Amino acid sequence: MAIHSFFRSPSSYLRNILFVLSLCLVGNCYAITGLFFDVSSSGTSEPLNIKLALNGLGPLTTQNYAVNGLNLTIKTVVPNHVYPTAGIKLPLGYRIAGLTPASNGYYLFSVSNTAPVSLTIIPPNPPWYPSLEAFEHYNSGRSHVFPEATFGGSYSGNNTVDILISNTLYPSGYNMSYLNPSQAFIYGGGYGDIAGSIGAFAARVDPNTLEPIWYNQLINTSINGEWDYPGSMGILLNGFIYVSYGYRLAKIDANGNVVKTLILPTGQALPENTSFNGFNATADGYIVMKSVYREAGCTIQGPSALLDCADPTDVPSSILVSVDPNTMKVVDNITLPAPVGARPTITVFQGKNYVYLLEPTTAIRYAVINGQFILDNSWNPGTITLSGQTLCTSFVVINDWVVAQTNTLPASTALSVIAINQADASIIYTLQPFAGDPIPTLVAAAFSTSGPGGVPAISWAPMSVSADSENNLIYASDSLPGEIAAITITPSGLQTVWKVNQTTTEFTTLIGPSEARVIVGTDIPGPEIPGNNQNDFAVWRNAATGVELARSPLLPAMTQGTMIQPYYNGDMFFEGQSGQLIKLTPRPL
Amino acid sequence: MKFKSSYFSKLFLTLGIVTSLTSNKILAFDCDGGPVLQVGWFTATQGKSQHIDIEGLIGDDFSVKQSSDQNVLVGLGYYFDGFDLPQATIQYGVNAFYLAPTQVSGNVTQEDLFTNLSYHYSRTNYPIYLAAKALIHCFIEQDLTIDLGIGPNILSTGNFKEKSLDGGITIPDAHLFSSKTTVAFSATVGLGWRIQNIFENISLEFDYRFFYLGEGEFKKANNQLINTLKTGNSYGNSLFLSISL
Numbered sequence: 001m002a003i004h005s006f007f008r009s010p011s012s013y014l015r016n017i018l019f020v021l022s023l024c025l026v027g028n029c030y031a032i033t034g035l036f037f038d039v040s041s042s043g044t045s046e047p048l049n050i051k052l053a054l055n056g057l058g059p060l061t062t063q064n065y066a067v068n069g070l071n072l073t074i075k076t077v078v079p080n081h082v083y084p085t086a087g088i089k090l091p092l093g094y095r096i097a098g099l100t101p102a103s104n105g106y107y108l109f110s111v112s113n114t115a116p117v118s119l120t121i122i123p124p125n126p127p128w129y130p131s132l133e134a135f136e137h138y139n140s141g142r143s144h145v146f147p148e149a150t151f152g153g154s155y156s157g158n159n160t161v162d163i164l165i166s167n168t169l170y171p172s173g174y175n176m177s178y179l180n181p182s183q184a185f186i187y188g189g190g191y192g193d194i195a196g197s198i199g200a201f202a203a204r205v206d207p208n209t210l211e212p213i214w215y216n217q218l219i220n221t222s223i224n225g226e227w228d229y230p231g232s233m234g235i236l237l238n239g240f241i242y243v244s245y246g247y248r249l250a251k252i253d254a255n256g257n258v259v260k261t262l263i264l265p266t267g268q269a270l271p272e273n274t275s276f277n278g279f280n281a282t283a284d285g286y287i288v289m290k291s292v293y294r295e296a297g298c299t300i301q302g303p304s305a306l307l308d309c310a311d312p313t314d315v316p317s318s319i320l321v322s323v324d325p326n327t328m329k330v331v332d333n334i335t336l337p338a339p340v341g342a343r344p345t346i347t348v349f350q351g352k353n354y355v356y357l358l359e360p361t362t363a364i365r366y367a368v369i370n371g372q373f374i375l376d377n378s379w380n381p382g383t384i385t386l387s388g389q390t391l392c393t394s395f396v397v398i399n400d401w402v403v404a405q406t407n408t409l410p411a412s413t414a415l416s417v418i419a420i421n422q423a424d425a426s427i428i429y430t431l432q433p434f435a436g437d438p439i440p441t442l443v444a445a446a447f448s449t450s451g452p453g454g455v456p457a458i459s460w461a462p463m464s465v466s467a468d469s470e471n472n473l474i475y476a477s478d479s480l481p482g483e484i485a486a487i488t489i490t491p492s493g494l495q496t497v498w499k500v501n502q503t504t505t506e507f508t509t510l511i512g513p514s515e516a517r518v519i520v521g522t523d524i525p526g527p528e529i530p531g532n533n534q535n536d537f538a539v540w541r542n543a544a545t546g547v548e549l550a551r552s553p554l555l556p557a558m559t560q561g562t563m564i565q566p567y568y569n570g571d572m573f574f575e576g577q578s579g580q581l582i583k584l585t586p587r588p589l
Numbered sequence: 590m591k592f593k594s595s596y597f598s599k600l601f602l603t604l605g606i607v608t609s610l611t612s613n614k615i616l617a618f619d620c621d622g623g624p625v626l627q628v629g630w631f632t633a634t635q636g637k638s639q640h641i642d643i644e645g646l647i648g649d650d651f652s653v654k655q656s657s658d659q660n661v662l663v664g665l666g667y668y669f670d671g672f673d674l675p676q677a678t679i680q681y682g683v684n685a686f687y688l689a690p691t692q693v694s695g696n697v698t699q700e701d702l703f704t705n706l707s708y709h710y711s712r713t714n715y716p717i718y719l720a721a722k723a724l725i726h727c728f729i730e731q732d733l734t735i736d737l738g739i740g741p742n743i744l745s746t747g748n749f750k751e752k753s754l755d756g757g758i759t760i761p762d763a764h765l766f767s768s769k770t771t772v773a774f775s776a777t778v779g780l781g782w783r784i785q786n787i788f789e790n791i792s793l794e795f796d797y798r799f800f801y802l803g804e805g806e807f808k809k810a811n812n813q814l815i816n817t818l819k820t821g822n823s824y825g826n827s828l829f830l831s832i833s834l
Contacts, residue, residue: 033705058764059762061762085645
């Protein structure tokens with residue numbers, strides 16, 4: 001500033017002051033604010049408040065955004081700059097498919113104004129731990145949809161499948177659960193009728209080598225003679241691993257230490273003939289378990305006891321038990337009206353937790369309030385099976401419906417897919433998607449006396465359906481015609497969308513985002529007889545069309561009635577019934 | 590403007606020489622002395638517009654909107670009588686000050702694009718001077734005083750905080766910069782008017798003082814930051830009352 005400016009007149013001072021003031025005001029006007037991200041959302045409608053950071057490691061330069069869908073497309077507005085570690089943070093319980101969060105909770109990705117990123121948000125899955133698979137069928141509604149799992153191959157179908165086989169045996173491996181990609185656990189040993197299965201075990205597996213990090217044999221039924229029947233494993237929100245086996249429920253920490261083992265009530269049967277075949281849990285965290293029994297005096301092991309004991313139906317009614325997983329104490333214990341074979345299915349409908357159960361010819365449901373069971377007499381679908389059909393497998397929840405398929409045991413009447421409305425049990429849709437379809441000659445011969453009363457069986461489905469609520473598709477299977485079908489619910493009933501030949505005795509797995517869902521299942525080679533097969537293929541199909549995308553090399557037979565387990569990075573685990581754990585990696589050729 | 594320590598050292602020495610030369614005779618060196626308590630008010634100018642580099646980002650521009658602030662000042666010293674001349678007395682001693690926190694505020698332009706945040710922080714100074722005071726005898730019991738001092742300034746930065754300018758859409762960076770205490774070169778020069786023996790041996794002095802307080806900085810509280818925020822060189826002007834015993 002020139003020195004003479006100090007000697008100006010008072011009016012010039014005033015002008016200067018006004019000039020400085022106006023500069024300050026204009027300066028504020030030039031403080032332009034703006035958004036750094038251009039975000040669009042689609043898919044399942046769900047209003048969410050998210051945080052996006054240009055540097056997710058900091059996190060730095062972070063802004064709040066509101067979105068209304070679970071599929072996001074994000075790009076920046078800053079020209080000519082790539083952000084290698086941009087980040088997104090979601091509300092508690094939500095996560096991003098295929099990404100592992102940094103320690104600060106941000107999922108990192110690379111993005112620019114010309115290279116947008118697509119992200120799929122996985123909503124919370126209470127009460128299960130927020131990982132790719134914490135419960136055997138993903139959610140308590142047993143959808144079998146694992147939205148965080150991805151297909152590693154090409155959707156055009158030109159793929160191959162790499163395999164890695166474990167050196168260690170995990171006899172009759174049943175299901176796997178994960179805390180994260182590096183903390184993978186396996187439960188098995190519940191098929192006492194398979195050589196090497198001596199009772200339940202839980203193990204932590206190195207997902208790279210497939211060798212055990214720890215292996216805890218929870219019981220040896222070959223010594224104590226107790227019925228060795230499949231239970232299951234799951235991880236609740238508290239991070240503990242729960243394993244049901246026989247009449248016990250174990251709470252195990254991630255290091256393999258058994259924190260507590262709860263001895264469960266067994267109803268009218270002896271403990272050694274009692275098994276709680278798996279468990280489920282309510283959204284507010286109560287474990288729900290239901291018993292099945294081996295005929296008194298029968299010493300046959302494994303699922304064979306349900307077929308081969310002198311009179312497998314000569315068993316008491318099942319009991320239904322709820323357990324507080326934190327205190328490991330029984331909260332409620334009721335006797336059901338009849339023996340119930342299928343595992344309980346739980347969902348929240350109209351704000352209430354309901355457990356759905358299938359009796360021999362009908363279905364019932366209980367409200368579960370603070371762990372207490374209250375029979376809902378208003379929900380009564382009546383008789384839902386046809387003559388010649390056998391028991392249904394577990395219900396699966398799809399939107400307002402619960403869906404099951406008949407013929408857990410070989411049946412002389414074609415399988416029915418049955419959808420019952422949760423709001424009004426009198427609204428029932430049924431479809432026999434495989435009725436009249438041919439059965440391979442060798443299979444027909446093998447099952448010529450397997451139907452009720454020794455008649456020929458034309459249907460057998462030891463697995464439940466899978467159900468994709470977002471795409472309104474149900475996937476049913478029948479082992480005897482050897483088919484899988486996709487079925488949709490329309491206002492007028494059930495309709496078959498596609499049907500393909502694939503012979504499986506296992507549950508199907510649904511992976512990938514809703515717009516590119518893939519169905520994965522086993523396929524028994526042609527000459528082999530379902531239930532007595534020595535081999536399987538693993539097959540990936542476009543879930544919308546049924547078109548085959550990938551097929552594994554020939555594998556040993558999978559543990560019957562289990563499911564190919566989804567894992568991270570497009571990999572999947574296949575549990576051979578003789579104990580081989582096989583990692584499957586589909587990839588483009 | 591940047592002050593060098595050698596500049597003030599020379600000025601300090603020159604004052605002593607000039608004062609000595611203006612006297613007719615130099616008396617014996619006197620080691621008597623006394624404490625001094627100072628209370629007053631100061632205004633400080635500080636802050637620095639700068640660019641903060643961030644890993645993977647273009648970075649943040651920190652502009653200064655409010656660089657001047659004021660607060661109280663407290664000082665404590667001890668002066669020895671040095672050279673006693675007919676027209677003046679030279680004292681020397683130690684004089685420390687506490688300059689209460691003053692604030693800097695401004696705006697943050699992120700990625701050189703959007704000014705989505707404002708910021709503020711505070712700075713506290715504790716300068717400690719080796720000081721010299723010339724008492725020029727103007728009237729009976731009344732002196733003009735000239736003060737000089739150099740020494741370290743222990744300065745601490747803190748209370749860095751950002752605030753959203755867009756209604757909460759942009760989230761203030763929670764862990765960006767944290768407090769840091771540093772030592773910088775400092776110097777002071779001042780003028781005053783002393784009334785001697787206003788009550789028994791107590792003297793009262795009205796002072797103006799200019800402070801050069803040096804530059805401070807913050808500690809990086811985020812490993813994604815490449816450089817840190819600096820306060821810029823700070824200058825202070827103060828008016829205070831001194832009571833000498």
